[in-house]
Amino acid sequence: MKGFVIAGTGSGVGKTSITTGIMSLLSKRYKVQGFKVGPDFIDPMYHTAATRRPSRNLDSFMMDDDTIRNLVGYASEDSDVCVIEGVRGLYEGFAGDSDLGSTAYVAKLLGLPVVLVVDAGSLTRSTAAIINGFRSFDPDVNIAGVILNKVSGPQHSDKLDVSMSTYCKGVQMVGKIRKDRENTLGQRHLGLTTIVGDNPTGIASLERLVDSVDLDILMGIAESADPDLPKDSPYVPRKTGASIAVPFDDGYCFYYRENLECLEASGFRIKRFSPVAGDRLPDADAVYLGGGYPELHPEEISSNRDFIEGVRNISLEGKPVLGECGGLMSMCSGMVDPAGKRHEMIGIFGCDSVFVNKRHGPTYVMAEATPNNPLFSGSVRAHEYHYSEVTASKDDEFGFVVKRGLGITDSKDGLVSRNSVGTYMHQHALSSVDWAKGISERLQ
Secondary structure, three states: OOEEEEEEOOOOOOHHHHHHHHHHHHHOOOOEEEEEEOOOOHHHHHHHHHHOOOOEEEOOOOOOHHHHHHHHHHHOOOOOEEEEEEEEEOOOOOEOOEOOOOHHHHHHHHOOOEEEEEEOOOOOHHHHHHHHHHHHHOOOOOEEEEEEEEEOOHHHHHHHHHHHHHHOOOOEEEEEEEOOOOOOOOEEOOEEOOOOOOOHHHHHHHHHHOOOOOHHHHHHHHOOOOOOOOOOOOOOOOOOOEEEEEEOOOOOOEOOHHHHHHHHHOOEEEEEEOOOOOOOOOOOOEEEEOEOOHHHOHHHHHHOHHHHHHHHHHHHOOOOEEEEOHHHHHHOOEEEOOOOOEEEOOOOOOOEEEEEEEEEEEEEEEEEEOOOOOOOOOEEEEEEEEEEEEOOOOOOOEEEEEEEOOOOEOOEEEEEEOOEEEEOOEEOHHHOOOOOHHHHHOOO
């Protein structure tokens, strides 16, 4: 498996714009498999649109080493090259004295070279100092190439060439990207603007952004390592023979690809629909409500009575309903939007969700499932990221005790009603041995 990691010196250096543009250009010649280090839903959407292959998340906090290696081998089996986008700075991770959860950890685990993206705006010799500092910090990380972003013009470019050739021998210059405010990605309160489905216009602008990147040098770097990884399916197979309704639109779009594949491996037929567009709830045995931006579409969701009443009835019948973050918000009785207006929601839980314009996360979570949790058991590793609060009380029934993280209230998360669970946590299916086990068992 050939590949490379695109890492940054920090957040905001242009990793996602550059990575997506490179993936799109490479996909015109090769089969490209994209990955994203860390807990992120939006960046993989861009990767997927660029490569026409589902991008995957690699997270060394939520997954063990063998699982990461297996997932990369499994997902990349029929591809020509894998491209892994890092998270934050190359060495940022779970703690200040460990590389667990970092891009560097994943690069070393997979034995892949790193291409470092540096914001070179207003810098010349200091660029070399930054690069050499990153190279010397951990000699086990192979920084094989550099992309310099925000280069202002020919004079700046020439000075950078001299600095690199003088001080950074052994590191290949992959590309120098001009300062460009037009061909970049838009942002909103949870990060980059989501894209659900293809977005060829946006991807084309990112191709223009990286037109100076030397793809031949990149492929040479990719071919410098070829780790042998396991390719077996990482999921527990079963024959549930049931269907599960899963909404896909701007309101509900935060799903790990592996969670959906895990459900399919368990014998679920996934029925996609769009509550925001007014689609009826499909006839299904269970419902999985992912996160996204329901607070930006409360009128459409609330007015879709078939969806609201349909999910409520499935829960009342004792069928499994799982809601994560935005899904949790929708399972409450009401949702208070960013303008302060309350909208009626599904009503599985007797509390409201309130948009507070105050970010919590992204934060890694460690929790223990309580004995009354109908869908999950044991220790859970996950992440949370939310701009809302749920007005639950300590007297409500909860399915998780939070050891690390915020949860809903008083170190508790996972509101429980019958076989329905609503939580701020986003679990990754491969963070546990058999993530879909509880959902399947509730239908037997």
